[in-house]
Amino acid sequence: MPKIQNKFRIISNKKVCQRFHRLCLDAKAIAKNVRPGQFIHIRVSDGITPLFRRPFSVFRARKGIEILYETVGRGTEILASRKSGEYLDVLGPLGNSFSMPPKGTRRVVMIGGGVGVAPMLALSDALAKKGYELVLLYGARTKGHIFKMDEFKKNGCKVFIATNDGSVGVKGYVSKLFSKIETNPQSTVVYTCGPHPMLAAVKQFVLENNLRCEVSCEEVMACGLGACLGCSIKTTDGYRTTCHDGPVFDINKIIF
Numbered sequence: 001m002p003k004i005q006n007k008f009r010i011i012s013n014k015k016v017c018q019r020f021h022r023l024c025l026d027a028k029a030i031a032k033n034v035r036p037g038q039f040i041h042i043r044v045s046d047g048i049t050p051l052f053r054r055p056f057s058v059f060r061a062r063k064g065i066e067i068l069y070e071t072v073g074r075g076t077e078i079l080a081s082r083k084s085g086e087y088l089d090v091l092g093p094l095g096n097s098f099s100m101p102p103k104g105t106r107r108v109v110m111i112g113g114g115v116g117v118a119p120m121l122a123l124s125d126a127l128a129k130k131g132y133e134l135v136l137l138y139g140a141r142t143k144g145h146i147f148k149m150d151e152f153k154k155n156g157c158k159v160f161i162a163t164n165d166g167s168v169g170v171k172g173y174v175s176k177l178f179s180k181i182e183t184n185p186q187s188t189v190v191y192t193c194g195p196h197p198m199l200a201a202v203k204q205f206v207l208e209n210n211l212r213c214e215v216s217c218e219e220v221m222a223c224g225l226g227a228c229l230g231c232s233i234k235t236t237d238g239y240r241t242t243c244h245d246g247p248v249f250d251i252n253k254i255i256f
């Protein structure tokens with residue numbers, strides 16, 4: 001699939017809750033080709049700092065490309081200050097994508113931790129109306145990380161939320177919601193994305209229950225093209241780059 005580098009107009013860039021923004025780009029050329037799990041690499045400013053692009057999972061690809069992002073540092077703060085009508089230099093789509101559920105799958109469980117929930121909307125868009133039972137388990141730190149989950153629900157997802165402080169949903173880590181997963185390895189598949197401790201807990205759960213599970217890894221990146229090896233992660237097959245070999249891997253192969 002061709003990678004495109006171009007300047008795309010910002011259609012909107014709005015806060016959707018205390019911690020997250022949603023950015024929509026008029027990037028039809030990318031939206032046409034992107035698959036769930038892939039990411040785009042954005043130059044957040046036209047100046048020289050920050051030097052490197054910042055990677056973001058595709059949240060939605062319809063008329064344009066949308067990302068959901070959390071402001072955590074200089075790059076995302078600059079991104080949050082960009083206005084509709086301005087242009088951003090974007091490279092994408094990059095990386096591999098989630099595999100579609102194998103034959104026999106009846107139930108798809110998506111587990112998102114924090115802004116790791118982002119690629120799950122694109123995935124649920126691809127799986128909606130295909131006859132699967134869709135379940136989203138969303139783990140957030142606090143209510144500042146909770147945004148409207150209507151689009152997931154419209155896709156037919158049953159949504160369960162856990163927050164660390166109990167301000168919304170069940171109190172505790174998202175692992176508190178694992179009891180919602182029906183564990184038949186023939187008919188259930190799991191997809192996940194989030195912080196490492198959560199992914200380690202998901203890995204343990206799927207191993208114990210012999211479930212298939214793909215993970216989207218969000219390591220810190222520089223080039224985004226497999227050249228600098230800066231985003232390498234340890235796998236059972238040796239080191240692999242998150243940007244080029246991933247970001248999606250079989251969770252059993254990742255050594256957390």
Ligand SMILES: Cc1cc2nc3c(=O)[nH]c(=O)nc-3n(C[C@H](O)[C@H](O)[C@H](O)COP(=O)(O)OP(=O)(O)OC[C@H]3O[C@@H](n4cnc5c(N)ncnc54)[C@H](O)[C@@H]3O)c2cc1C
Pocket residue numbers: 039050054055056057058067068069070071072073074075076077115118119217218219220221242247
């Ligand atoms: C494939 C991929 C997809 C991603 N998708 C999303 C997404 O959809 N939405 C979103 O908000 N973020 C996503 N990220 C993470 C996002 O790229 C970083 O949050 C962003 O680059 C931070 O830039 P910054 O300049 O604001 O922060 P920096 O100033 O670079 O860093 C601020 C703090 O955040 C930490 N940090 C930076 N990058 C990461 C990271 N990748 N993982 C964990 N901690 C990090 C730094 O260690 C530091 O403590 C994704 C990352 C990857 C690799």
Ligand code: FES
Pocket residue numbers: 220221222223224225226227228229230231232241242243244
């Ligand atoms: S960011 Fe350079 S190899 Fe992945």
